[in-house]
Amino acid sequence: xxxxxxxxxxxxxxxxxxxxxxxxxxxxxxxxxxxxxxxxxxxxxxxxxxxxxxxxxxxxxxxxxxxxxxxxxxxxxxxxxxxxxxxxxxxxxxxxxxxxxxxxxxxxxxxxxxxxxxxxxxxxxxxxxxxxxxxxxxxxxxxxxxxxxxxxxxxxxxxxxxxxxxxxxxxxxxxxxxxxxxxxxxxxxxxxxxxxxxxxxxxxxxxxxxxxxxxxxxxxxxxxxxxxxxxxxxxxxxxxxxxxxxxxxxxxxxxxxxxxxxxxxxxxxxxxxxxxxxxxxxxxxxxxxxxxxxxxxxxxxxxxxxxxxxxxxxxxxxxxxxxxxxxxxxxxxxxxxxxxxxxxxxxxxxxxxxxxxxxxxxxxxxxxxxxxxxxxxxxxxxxxxxxxxxxxxxxxxxxxxxxxxxxxxxxxxxxxxxxxxxxxxxxxxxxxxxxxxxxxxxxxxxxxxxxxxxxxxxxxxxxxxxxxxxxxxxxxxxxxxxxxxxxxxxxxxxxxxxxxxxxxxxxxxxxxxxxxxxxxxxxxxxxxx
Amino acid sequence: xxxxxxxxxxxxxxxxxxxxxxxxxxxxxxxxxxxxxxxxxxxxxxxxxxxxxxxxxxxxxxxxxxxxxxxxxxxxxxxxxxxxxxxxxxxxxxxxxxxxxxxxxxxxxxxxxxxxxxxxxxxxxxxxxxxxxxxxxxxxxxxxxxxxxxxxxxxxxxxxxxxxxxxxxxxxxxxxxxxxxxxxxxxxxxxxxxxxxxxxxxxxxxxxxxxxxxxxxxxxxxxxxxxxxxxxxxxxxxxxxxxxxxxxxxxxxxxxxxxxxxxxxxxxxxxxxxxxxxxxxxxxxxxxxxxxxxxxxxxxxxxxxxxxxxxxxxxxxxxxxxxxxxxxxxxxxxxxxxxxxxxxxxxxxxxxxxxxxxxxxxxxxxxxxxxxxxxxxxxxxxxxxxxxxxxx
Numbered sequence: 001x002x003x004x005x006x007x008x009x010x011x012x013x014x015x016x017x018x019x020x021x022x023x024x025x026x027x028x029x030x031x032x033x034x035x036x037x038x039x040x041x042x043x044x045x046x047x048x049x050x051x052x053x054x055x056x057x058x059x060x061x062x063x064x065x066x067x068x069x070x071x072x073x074x075x076x077x078x079x080x081x082x083x084x085x086x087x088x089x090x091x092x093x094x095x096x097x098x099x100x101x102x103x104x105x106x107x108x109x110x111x112x113x114x115x116x117x118x119x120x121x122x123x124x125x126x127x128x129x130x131x132x133x134x135x136x137x138x139x140x141x142x143x144x145x146x147x148x149x150x151x152x153x154x155x156x157x158x159x160x161x162x163x164x165x166x167x168x169x170x171x172x173x174x175x176x177x178x179x180x181x182x183x184x185x186x187x188x189x190x191x192x193x194x195x196x197x198x199x200x201x202x203x204x205x206x207x208x209x210x211x212x213x214x215x216x217x218x219x220x221x222x223x224x225x226x227x228x229x230x231x232x233x234x235x236x237x238x239x240x241x242x243x244x245x246x247x248x249x250x251x252x253x254x255x256x257x258x259x260x261x262x263x264x265x266x267x268x269x270x271x272x273x274x275x276x277x278x279x280x281x282x283x284x285x286x287x288x289x290x291x292x293x294x295x296x297x298x299x300x301x302x303x304x305x306x307x308x309x310x311x312x313x314x315x316x317x318x319x320x321x322x323x324x325x326x327x328x329x330x331x332x333x334x335x336x337x338x339x340x341x342x343x344x345x346x347x348x349x350x351x352x353x354x355x356x357x358x359x360x361x362x363x364x365x366x367x368x369x370x371x372x373x374x375x376x377x378x379x380x381x382x383x384x385x386x387x388x389x390x391x392x393x394x395x396x397x398x399x400x401x402x403x404x405x406x407x408x409x410x411x412x413x414x415x416x417x418x419x420x421x422x423x424x425x426x427x428x429x430x431x432x433x434x435x436x437x438x439x440x441x442x443x444x445x446x447x448x449x450x451x452x453x454x455x456x457x458x459x460x461x462x463x464x465x466x467x468x469x470x471x472x473x474x475x476x477x478x479x480x481x482x483x484x485x486x487x488x489x490x491x492x493x494x495x496x497x498x499x500x501x502x503x504x505x506x507x508x509x510x511x512x513x514x515x516x517x518x519x520x521x522x523x524x525x526x527x528x529x
Numbered sequence: 530x531x532x533x534x535x536x537x538x539x540x541x542x543x544x545x546x547x548x549x550x551x552x553x554x555x556x557x558x559x560x561x562x563x564x565x566x567x568x569x570x571x572x573x574x575x576x577x578x579x580x581x582x583x584x585x586x587x588x589x590x591x592x593x594x595x596x597x598x599x600x601x602x603x604x605x606x607x608x609x610x611x612x613x614x615x616x617x618x619x620x621x622x623x624x625x626x627x628x629x630x631x632x633x634x635x636x637x638x639x640x641x642x643x644x645x646x647x648x649x650x651x652x653x654x655x656x657x658x659x660x661x662x663x664x665x666x667x668x669x670x671x672x673x674x675x676x677x678x679x680x681x682x683x684x685x686x687x688x689x690x691x692x693x694x695x696x697x698x699x700x701x702x703x704x705x706x707x708x709x710x711x712x713x714x715x716x717x718x719x720x721x722x723x724x725x726x727x728x729x730x731x732x733x734x735x736x737x738x739x740x741x742x743x744x745x746x747x748x749x750x751x752x753x754x755x756x757x758x759x760x761x762x763x764x765x766x767x768x769x770x771x772x773x774x775x776x777x778x779x780x781x782x783x784x785x786x787x788x789x790x791x792x793x794x795x796x797x798x799x800x801x802x803x804x805x806x807x808x809x810x811x812x813x814x815x816x817x818x819x820x821x822x823x824x825x826x827x828x829x830x831x832x833x834x835x836x837x838x839x840x841x842x843x844x845x846x847x848x849x850x851x852x853x854x855x856x857x858x859x860x861x862x863x864x865x866x867x868x869x870x871x872x873x874x875x876x877x878x879x880x881x882x883x884x885x886x887x888x889x890x891x892x893x894x895x896x897x898x899x900x901x902x903x904x905x906x907x908x909x910x911x912x913x914x915x916x917x918x919x920x921x
Contacts (some may be wrong), residue, residue: 419778
């Protein structure tokens, strides 16, 4: 039986706590009697036979959906859409959940005599995946059967001939999605639900949407009214996607949703200490930590990045749910909560977030300064239900090298966002008003998004909006160990050590503040009372 | 009288070159510049007048000389020992307050008939810089006989003098000469419609170019300025730059402004039709070539030396590289002389604010060091204050 999440009150006997720092980690001693460490629950049990579980889910769907075979018939148009490289994190060891599910769906389609089948990677405005990345996600067999025939596509949110406008919601939100998918007799959407925000109507309404559609919920107002976007009851992002999803259904687009959940077994065995509680480290764990830290300190950043990006997580499938979108998502969310929820009592003055090497937008890439902001203030800060773990006006301390470095192929518009926009203002509202449209319609970015492997021109704006709630909530943000110039460009304060950062934080929250250390990864969701 | 004097000393020039390589402006201490007692300069001709400088600025070309980095090109067109200083506001003996147009062309040299360039009013392109009754020297401040502004006295031909309006401060007046250079550079590029101009460098020259572009070139609607230091960014914006780019961020800034693309090699597919290089280094010229559109004009306003740069884009994109030295009649200003245009511009744009600090002659080493690191130290123009200098 896996142990639930845990909040450790730090006292004088507490050992130093592991804190992620990009492609590395540090052991940090926290002030006794006023600090706490929030640990994730241990990995829940994996399914004994995931392939059988997939079969069962497809044959016994949730909600008012018939079993998948009953929806399949000769002559129909079937589109199988699937999540892109942003999920899961780190990428999982083979076979990927998408491969298991897609193979099962294709077998049923073949058995039903369905010939017109197209696979679409639901990129939204993310970068196109490479062949190797697609092969990892869907498996060689699927890739080799579809890609050479032009039947494995990547959604193009800028293809004027490849989109269809289905209407507007009662709130005036345009719903424009992939034409092939919309005009299919059935969309089967294959999800990996790493966090509670993933899946549901967001899969089609976001993953297969255009900029025209996405801008209705990927904006500052929505993000500030999503508290947090991991909590469906209090997420405007969720509400907007649900309005759009219902409009899609009302327009006659049939979606058979398949959602899979994973446990939080994040690191391979040789790095198991990374998800253990420090006082439970064995002699071997301590030795591994020392050896790893020592060698990483001598490893050039580029090589370290390459080593860390090669990590494949031993995530195991813990559940698979199929059928009608909302019924499926309710079951999935419960499973995600079971793995990730940690009860936390009250807020503290300061929260410490050690940022790991990867976020949804830098798989096989560089975590540039904008992604550092997004990872810290967009993702980790928002991993709460109820209230943030840090109080209004409190301080977030992020730990990351924050290099002034960008992947020129993946993040071209990020470079301009950093050089031009952030040198003028860091205010999300001002940024949205003054700069978004120009970046979103820039022909060069559009060309790179459509033909290369670049995130859409508007994507760095969304990263900044992702942190808008935190920016409004916090009194100060300090980054430990970052490139000072890059940190300042973000509008934050650089600190050399955690001790310095805590000293600096005292200007905002007073002497002897209470502190939460969010021991993530593994991913968890703080249920703050 | 006391004057700062540059002597021909290979050892001192060498020392200055070495020292300034380590610390810009170090030539002020170890180089060819010396504070000396000198005789008052004789009047070279009957029309000439004596001037008593009030303020005299330190220019980039002065710094290059003091730091031993000037091109050997100047060897035959200067005379040692000379007193530097060609940005001058001074009093005449009959009580006029004037700024000096330092070019020593045919008229000033008493050459009659003048060379074709001088006859056409382009004294800055004079072909007789070594002729006439003066020894060689391209400008006041580089010619032994006429002296220079970094002293208690110099001599000038009446054709060189421009009266300063009574209500002007000396601090404003001393900016007229560098502003005239900026005007000349800004008006050197061909006219167009709704053009993007890039100004590389935001020292005094760059800032005066920006002021001139924004006020005198309605066809230039966007000005991208490359500025390194906070004071430069602030001034460039105040004077009319629409975009400020850090030195390493220029290409992308031009891409954004012009809608061009960036190829894998980092080069732009398009660029700006007008680029004004106010630095004159190999790096700045390379940057200029990198952001100039096919068919564009690059105007070199900053004094270059020997530079190594790949000229392939100049050839392949038919880019025109044009020098802009000193001042003359300005076709884009209806034929008015740069000095006249600059006088208006100093007042209109409030360029007096560019003068950050003045030094007495005694503190010349400090002044040179300050001028050489002006941007980093929050300064723009540094000048000598001669108002308390005694002329015996």
